Amino acid sequence: MRARLSRITAAATGGWRPSAARPSAHALPGWFIAVEGGDGAGKTTQIDALARWLRKRGFDVVTTREPGATVLGAKLREILLHTKDREPVGARAEALLFAADRADHVEKVVRPALERGAIVLTDRHVDSSIAYQSGGRGLPVDQIAALSEFATEGLRPDLVVLLDVDPQVAWERAQTRGGEPDRLEAEPEQFHGRVREAFRSRAAADPDRYLVVDAAEPPGVIIAIVQDRLEELLPLSSQEQAEARAREKALREAEKAELREREARLAAERAEAERAEQRRRAEQEAARQEEERRREQARQEQARRAAEERARYERQKEEERRRADEERREEQLREAGRREQAExxxxxxxxxxxxxxxxxxxxxxxxxxxxxxxxxxxxxxxxxxxxxxxxxxxxxxxxxxxxxxxxxxxxxxxxxxxxxxxxxxxxxxxxxxxxxxxxxxxxxxxxxxxxxxxxxxxxxxxxxxxxxxxx
Ligand SMILES: Nc1ncnc2c1ncn2[C@@H]1O[C@H](COP(=O)(O)OP(=O)(O)O)[C@@H](O)[C@H]1O
Ligand SMILES: Cc1cn([C@H]2C[C@H](O)[C@@H](COP(=O)(O)OP(=O)(O)O)O2)c(=O)[nH]c1=O
Known part of the structure; x- marks a missing residue:
């Protein structure tokens, strides 16, 4: 999931380059996934589940199989698997017929789908020929590989999912489907043992291109493992990219909105701080003016009191002068009276x-x-x-x-x-x-x-x- 998220982010930012992560050599826009394993391992079950999951994500998915995906392939399948009442097919002819089916399959189904950008999920491909015709039948692996190389023109899957399970378990599962076992299914247990080892050996030789899953696990566990690997491998679908772009756009819009909101908040805070500063200055100025008015009032009061004090002092002095004059006059009168009396x-x-x-x-x-x-x-x-x-x-x-x-x-x-x-x-x-x-x-x-x-x-x-x- 972490890988998927990182890819979503990378795709949304234009940093995702699918070809750089593609382990195969082909340059087609689609993705080629092969599911391999013994008969009854659960290949059909996993392909169906993967196809649903990928289609749900918006991918163009093509499910196919070998042998029998084309008109020719269907006839070859009939020849290869149902030989009842027919002359048995030798190992080399069998190998060539499977190769012929593969060539027709790649030419008519796989390559066209990959060219249009689809994800191709195929039930069996080249590795089945290596496992069955080389591992099972004992044909030289290099010759089988060269034959497949010829049939596919060098086209190789981007990922091979190998559902590895004990052949006995797989055989028992296959019995639940009913019907008669085909010619290869009817091979002895040792045959299927060699097939399994051939699959495992080939996967071990190229771990980047192979995902080996324990197919004894429940189908849900297996699909989760395969999904994780595909999420690492596949790019986002067009739908996912559009959704990612939409999310990214929404994210950018949200970030812009948050930025605008933050700027508005900061502007509001600055304005509020400015208003507060203006209020503070106004209060300071008012306090200063009040202090000045109070001081002026005190000064005037002091001046008034000083004036009153001076006036009071002047009145007092005037009163004292008046009393002194009066006393002097009275004294003069008394003196005159005394003189008159004396006379x-x-x-x-x-x-x-x-x-x-x-x-x-x-x-x-x-x-x-x-x-x-x-x-x-x-x-x-x-x-x-x-x-x-x-x-x-x-x-x-x-x-x-x-x-x-x-x-x-x-x-x-x-x-x-x-x-x-x-x-x-x-x-x-x-x-x-x-x-x-x-x-x-x-x-x-x-x-x-x-x-x-x-x-x-x-x-x-x-x-x-x-x-x-x-x-
Ligand atoms: N992981 C699993 N565990 C148990 N049963 C399974 C599992 N996968 C598939 N089956 C069952 O095994 C049978 C064979 O599965 P199928 O998908 O047809 O195998 P294949 O295509 O490889 O032959 C089916 O009945 C299926 O329901
Ligand atoms: C593609 C391919 C299939 N085979 C065999 C394997 C299978 O037994 C058979 C295909 O049968 P099929 O029913 O499609 O497989 P399954 O039983 O797993 O659903 O063909 C080869 O031997 N060589 C090949 O290259």
Whole structure:
């Protein structure tokens, strides 16, 4: 089967050259197969089976036989095999008659069939003459071979299938066909033994052209062996070649289709890879743009925060400047208030001191007047004069009182109400209650020190303390 497959492949590719494998010398296009063996070996059975098999493969098959395939051959066969009631045929005449049949057979059946390219399957040929007329009858083998060479014009089978079997077995098989044994079949066992040996000897001398098969095997086994050999030998039939070409064409088409499919698949894969690459690049570009946008956003956010921070810082600085200005203004206002308050307080102190001195001066004057009234008349006049001087210059000793009055006049000229001058006969507490509005000198804030130790007139020392005003 392997050989057949290799031939199918070779034929399909145009590499098969039948003549190169042909063991015979003929150059005819057909194939010449001879089946040989003893009587009852199974030749007819195998030829029928081979013919069916070969025809099924598409070959032009011609089955034939020797002797008796032609009109002449049929008459010779009758003479050769059925000699009952006739004069016996001698060995040399027998050999010549078989040769005559063969010559007519080759000329009229075999060669024409081979020339048209048929496979010719013949039941017996030259080897039967070698086996029977030489081996069996004892005629010189070279002369029998030369006679056959003459009859066939040198045509030799491409293959001789020798069905080799014990003559006794073959004889028993032949009996199953019924009928009377022919003249040669009727020969003794030794004869058939020599025939067998002649066949075997000839096959052994040319193994390339002979296939020896054990004919004791079942018909199926034998046909398989012969088929194997013929598959090696024969080319493909026209039908098989056409089928092989069709298969080869289908194979090429399948390969082309597979190639196209593969190329399409590769193209699709390349396109997909390209699309994937484009997607990857697009995603990469999108990611890059997104990253750039994110960075720009972050940069803008950072710039916005920096701007906000700067604005906040500027607002803070502005606020600090505003607060500082406000504090400075408030401080200036407070300072102005303090100065104003200090001036007001100083003015009040001055007025209070003036008032106190006036009160003290008047009190002293009043005391002197009282003392004068209590003195003798001369002393009284002097005291009254002093008292008047004291009255005329209240708030101090006569000299001091005069200057205090002058100061009071100065205060009046500075806008202080002259009506604020206290009456001289007021007690200190009465005088304080008579202070102008805005001045206060309560007992808690003004110490009145009645000191009569160094002065004969009751004298109060006023220590002024001013309540703090809120600005
Ligand atoms: N291999 C075989 N085994 C057994 N019987 C066979 C075998 N081949 C053929 N036969 C039978 O033997 C008989 C002779 O066969 P046949 O083919 O006529 O032989 P041949 O043509 O060689 O004289 C037939 O009855 C056939 O059925
Ligand atoms: C062709 C040939 C046949 N013979 C013999 C062999 C056979 O016995 C006989 C042919 O008889 P046949 O009935 O054709 O053979 P088989 O019995 O095998 O079917 O002729 C020769 O002796 N010489 C030959 O050259």
């Amino acid at each position: 007001t307080d100083a003015e009040h102190r001055r007025q209070i001191e003036l008032a106190v001195r006036q009160i003290e001066a008047r009190a002293k004057g009043a005391a002197r007047e009282r003392a004068a009234r209590e003195l003798p008349p001369g002393a009284t006049a002097a005291a009254a004069t002093a008292a008047r001087r004291s009255v005329d210059q209240p708030g101090s000793e006569p000299d001091e009182a005069g200057s205090d009055v002058a100061q009071s006049d100065a205060s009046a000229s500075a806008g202080i109400d002259q009506t604020a001058v206290l009456p001289v006969d007021l007690e200190p507490t009465q005088a304080l209650s008579a202070l102008p509005d805005g001045l206060s000198a309560d007992r808690g804030g003004v110490d009145v020190d009645d000191d009569d130790d160094d002065d004969d007139a009751p004298r109060s020392r006023w220590h002024l303390s001013l309540g703090k005003r809120k600005l």
